[in-house]
Amino acid sequence: MNNQAQETREALGARLRGFRKDAGxxxxxxxxxxxGWQESKVSRIENGKQNASEDDIHLWCRLTGHEAEASDLVATVRHIDELWMDWRRVLAAGAENRQKKSLPLYQKTKVFRIWDPNMVWGTIQIAEYAENVFELLSDFHDTPADKEAAVAKRLERQRYLYEGSRIFNVLLGEQALYSNHGGSEVMRAQLDRLLAILALPRLSLGIVPKSAPLAIFTGHAFSMFDDKLVLVETYSAEMTVTQPKEIALYREAFDRHRQSAVYGQAARDLILAAIDHFERLGRESHG
Structure with missing residues (x-):
């Protein structure tokens, strides 16, 4: 759980502890x-070690005479949930809904900063590459397989590359050019797509070579929307960062990754080398 979510949970627990003591x-x-709960549950909630459910909040407020404040506290619980969303919960109804929720965020963002050391960023994926990603996601989390609908929603985001005056700063690790999603043909097509978007006027695509000196450890992928919000995806959950101090750290991390990146012809050469790799791989598999 990120710092902001934990701090919010601890503040909620302290407030509930005050309610309990004030009520005698x-x-x-x-x-x-x-x-009717275990004593350990009360302690964990009050010390920010366990999430309180909405039902827990309503019962707590009713027993302590603070029913008027229950709705505000329930809103706090929901906010904590938004800061740290377990993937199984996010994807319970399939991946399409999660992709749909991204559209309003993309619509209002003016400057994007994207770092992915291992995979092509979702908004510049081709359909076949995205299908493989959603297949892996569904299999790993044992959630509904709705890859066609999810891919359609993901591809909708691509219109923002061409509309308005948005700026896209995208950094990929060289490994992203080789992580095999869908086989040689799909990878060649995906890499051709990367060559094509190098010409987009408001998209800056940098590649961090695998042997480049680093200004910061490679770390994990993240997407930064203006200076207001950062999304971080882990194997277990999606973390939303909104605290200014944390956002500033991600901005600094992005700037440091950019110091190691190459652009223009140097980036094109890395992509062409990866295309050559998958062409050879394809010939070997058919030979």
């Missing part, structure tokens, strides 16, 4: 007896 429950044990 001198100990967590006494309050646990009134709720």
């Amino acid at each position: 429950f001198s100990s967590g044990r006494a309050f646990a007896a009134a709720t």
Whole structure:
């Protein structure tokens, strides 16, 4: 869980502890007896070690005489959930809904900063590459397989590359050119797509060569939307960063990755080398 989510959860727990004490429950044990919960649950919630559910909040407020404040606290719980979303919960109804939620964010963002050391960024993926990504995601999390609908929504985002005055600063690690999503033919087509977008006037595509001196450790992929929000994807969850101090760190990380990147003809040469690799791979598999 990121710092902002944890701090918010701890602040909520402290507020609930105050409610309990003000209502005359001198100990967590006494309050646990009134709720029918384990005493350890009361302690974990009050110390920010466990998320309180919406039902927990309503019961807590009712027993302590703070029902008028329940709606505000429920909103806080939902905000914590938004800051750290378990993928199985996000994808419970399939990947299409998650892709759909991205569209308003893309619409209002003016400057994008994207770092992915291992994979081609979603908005510049071709359909076949994206299909493979969604297949892997569905299989890993055992969630509904709706790759066609999810791909359609992902491809909708591409219109923002051409509309308005948005600026896209995209950095990929050289490994992203070789991570095989869909086989040699798909990879060659995806790499051809990267060559094509090098000409887009408002998109800057940099590649960090695998042997380039680094100004910061490679780390994980992230997407930064203006200076307001950062999305970080892990194997287990999607983390939303909105705290200014944390956003500033991601901005600094992006700037440091950019110091190691190559652009223009040097980036084109790296992409062409990867295309040559997959052409040879394709010939060998058919030979």
